Amino acid sequence: MQKQDIIFAWLGSILCILFFLVVNYLTNPDYLWFIYPTFFILLWPISMYSIKHKNLKLHSLFTSVILILFFITINYVHSPFHPWFLYASYPILWWPILMFMEKGRKTVSLAIIGSLMTIVYYSFLNATISPQYPWAIYPCFVVLWWPLALFYAKKKEYYKFSIAASLLIILFFIAVNTVSSPNTIWAVYPIFIILWWPLSMYYFQYRRN
Template identity: 35%
Template sequence: MRRSEWLPVMLATAIIACVAVALDLLLSPSLTWSPFLLLLLLLWPLSHLPYRMFSIIGSTLVFVTLALINSIETPHYAWVLYTLPIFVWPISAWFPRTFKTSLMAWACFFIISLYYIGLNIGWEDRFPWAIFPVFALLWWPMTVQFVRRPVLYAFVMSGLLALFFIVVNLVTSPQELWAVYPIFVFIWWPLSMYYFYGRQILSK
């Protein structure tokens, strides 16, 4: 970023920071939420640094901000542990080519999934909530794996979506069979993909 561009960015950041602090002092007797906002506000000027450096500083800043909020607002429950995978960001920034491979996608999926499953079992075991982040993470390696086979990707992911909703249905409310409704919605995805690519093949 050019030096001439730094001035308006820093000036705007300072103005927003002053307004936030003023509002915080007017609405409450002490600074309650503005310090956290100021920490995140620093991401704007820092985003103009080289991307690799910004990924390290940005991920650390976000984690520190969340850790401070956790320690001040809810010190009895360390929910900041759920945000530790944010440090995958700088790793991906420093090794971009490696992160585009299927092997790395699957490796990260299993490592992060095991981390959340471990938290679910050892930290918060009242509900099997790990199925939600694990399923969300599964889209990453599956997309890398089947990026050049869209029809197969649509069928595989639709099957996994159906399995996911069935599992959630059985875990949360087994007395009501509501999983059929979302399954009916996304089943059109593979059918439309098969029809679209099938017509292309027949036209040739």
């Protein structure tokens, strides 16, 4: 890939963005729809530059910045009363962080730190921006799988992983049942199914050996 290809990509992107901007202004100035194709168009020269220099770390950084700016713009234009871009921007930031931390991203310590940071971050947003419902339990449940799976995968203790993972899922369903519909005890149904995971691991692996 030559330098002229990247220059062409940048010039072509600028011309396309200007074209969409003019069409948007002439046809429907009340609705800024040109920002949607602009986001995807900008990925063209950035991707070509990263491929030319064989730098995926730089690509993750630039793409993350553009994606976050895109969310901020959409948020400000369409719903400035609620900063929802804060929910989506945080996981995007972890893409370049993990790309730059080549050795650390495979460690359990980073997984624990990242999980704790995520839990604190979304719990803070839940308490300050939208305290009506404790929705933070959902991203907290998801992110806890990161250190849990990594820890037991390194030790190759799959039976213990099934026990720990089952406990995590059971606690999650109990929490959701409690905060969502405390008058109806429905969590027992998925919990019954989940218990078959460690039981099957025990009887078909350990008992057979």
